[in-house]
Amino acid sequence: MAAPIEPYERASLELERPIQSSSHRILLSPVREVNDEIRSESIIRPAVEGVGQLLQVNRDASRSAARKYYLDQLDERNAVILFRCTGRDCGRSNVWANQIFNEARLYGRDINQDYLAAAYKDTDGVLHLVLVYTVTRGNQREYVWVEQLTTGPDAVVPGFSTGSARIRGPVIVSWSGGVTFQFDYDAAARRQLQEWSAEPGSQVLLNSYTVLGDDQSLADAMDRARQAADSLATLLGKSGVSREQIVPVIIGPAVRFEDPSRQGNRIEVKVVSQP
Known part of the structure; x- marks a missing residue:
């Protein structure tokens, strides 16, 4: 230890x-x-x-x-x-x-x-x-x-990945809206992502999730996830994250988690550093 x-x-x-x-x-x-x-x-x-x-x-x-x-x-x-x-x-x-x-x-x-x-x-x-x-x-x-x-090894710690040390996050950003999007993106999360993404060669993954509505098609849910990721990418650009660094990963409703902090319409932002 x-x-x-x-x-x-x-x-x-x-x-x-x-x-x-x-x-x-x-x-x-x-x-x-x-x-x-x-x-x-x-x-x-x-x-x-x-x-x-x-x-x-x-x-x-x-x-x-x-x-x-x-x-x-x-x-x-x-x-x-x-x-x-x-x-x-x-x-x-x-x-x-x-x-x-x-x-x-x-x-x-x-x-x-x-x-x-x-x-x-x-x-x-x-x-x-x-x-x-x-x-x-x-x-x-x-x-x-x-x-x-x-x-213990089974502890759930939001924001900590047990994988590669090169991958930081996720920072979980909840969102609402449709034509326009509102993000639960506070100053602490913004500073954290700015610090991580400032490293030369780093890439910012926007893993975009949606909830599948009862009267919604899968295609519509995936499209909402894509639009939310594009909107957050624009917001990140205004705080200094280059668009060239950003990699949208559109997941929609395809993956579910038991962790209560990883539910609902959200984008899980991870930053991957260079080897």
């Missing part, structure tokens, strides 16, 4: 908490609190074991440097970033601190926080999940919370 990522060296370890759970809550989208309930569009609850660490960043360092350290370590392990957010896009810091991580020292200003969730497989085939949350408190002290977890 791969050695865990060492704590950021320019920080002090304030707390280390063992984590062992048959249903550990991991958020892959911004958090909201509605009537004292945690709401997030994408939450997984795998069985995990591992450790959580609370770090206080030294005054001569910064949480941005700490975040970069963990991103570099994840990159060395060919990890896939499942979700990333910054500032108010993450939701309320109070909820992350007291409801998600159960650590009051992580409560800071909503604008001064960030979060990422990542996954990678080590050389033994063990799936690792890594969560990194950083925040600046009102007294200007900066903290980092890191969870390093392992989970």
Whole structure:
């Protein structure tokens, strides 16, 4: 099994908490609190074991440097970033601190926080999940919370493929409409695809799925999937993804998944890097 990522060296370890759970809550989208309930569009609850660490960043360092350290370590392990957010896009810091991580020292200003969730497989085939949350408190002290977890081989992790490390994604983009299309394509997903597709020679696969209506022909369903892929390709072009990089894969209703996050009219975007 791969050695865990060492704590950021320019920080002090304030707390280390063992984590062992048959249903550990991991958020892959911004958090909201509605009537004292945690709401997030994408939450997984795998069985995990591992450790959580609370770090206080030294005054001569910064949480941005700490975040970069963990991103570099994840990159060395060919990890896939499942979700990333910054500032108010993450939701309320109070909820992350007291409801998600159960650590009051992580409560800071909503604008001064960030979060990422990542996954990678080590050389033994063990799936690792890594969560990194950083925040600046009102007294200007900066903290980092890191969870390093392992989970079973049957765990379903949206956005992580067990195949080639050259294939990143999918980023799942739900859509609605017909003549014109509306896409559920937030800023975090846009930044993620921009980063992946910026690598020289990378190709962007648009795997387009549709639901077959009761009164709809297969040809019509396939045509809607094709039009949705063309519309998303145009949208991606406006955010810097070259049309020459894009490869539409029209699947329509031909393939079904049990995973609840992979249902309905959607385009699953994957990025394939050069060998």
